[in-house]
Amino acid sequence: MSKLTIDDLKKIKEKTAKETSLRHGEANIKLMVHMGTCGIAAGGRDVMNALMDELAKSDRQDIRVVASGCMGMCSSEPNVTVEVQGEEPIIYQHMDANKMRQVFKRHVLLGEVQTDFALAKI
């Protein structure tokens, strides 16, 4: 086994802290807005802003929003992945601000997967 440096240890610590915060109720739900060049050109920013607006209104501390990169499905952008702890992640396709608000209110807050907008479950 190669030698661990202090930097390696720091990285492991950060990674574990991130993962455990997701597990231990701090962030039960994670939403990823895919923002590669394709996602941005297709309107990912509006989706992200609608999502943040809904999040602010909901006042929930256990929901995390992150911007992630392109996942190779550029034709179905803007894509949003919803990961609810203990359930299969759902990828939504062709999102816009209104669909995002619906997914947030129905899927994220109430647990009803919006199959009409879904691309796949992983």
Added chain:
Amino acid sequence: MKELSLHILDVAENGISAGADIVRIEVDEARAANRLKIVIADNGRGMPDDILRNVTNPFYTTRTTRRVGLGLSLLESAARRCDGSMRIESAKGKGTRIIAEFKYDHIDRAPLGDIVGTMTTLIMGNPDVDFEYYHQIDGRQFSVNTRDVKEESGSSSVTDMAVFQLLYKKLHNGLKQLKSGER
């Protein structure tokens, strides 16, 4: 891309994927000189020469999910189409600096657009990265720094909604003031 702020969002995300924890965005509107300059600088890992040579080729990409890489090529063509140019300064291990210049009143120059939306998206989507935003119109300046906002609000995280709202207000009002001031 319909707005220059979308290019900014896109290129800044590149820097973040390159491991940057500080991203600086500068917009300089010098209307007397008829020039609009956008600088996006990060302290990520930088690019080696062979990548740097190919980076504006749309058929070159380091990613594995698809075979085209359009971000920088799109920005370059947008700048060129407006009698402007784009250049990249990158040092391995130190970071990358993208400088795009446009002729301000060129008919093909896209509007700057929703820069507040770009900044909030960047900041909220990447809570571990610090952002510096600097905007200048004819010599008058406005700047926001996420570190200061975090300090001011006494919270360590921008994902805290209170911090986000403070940030939004600052950006929104600051830019409004900057834009209305010169009339």
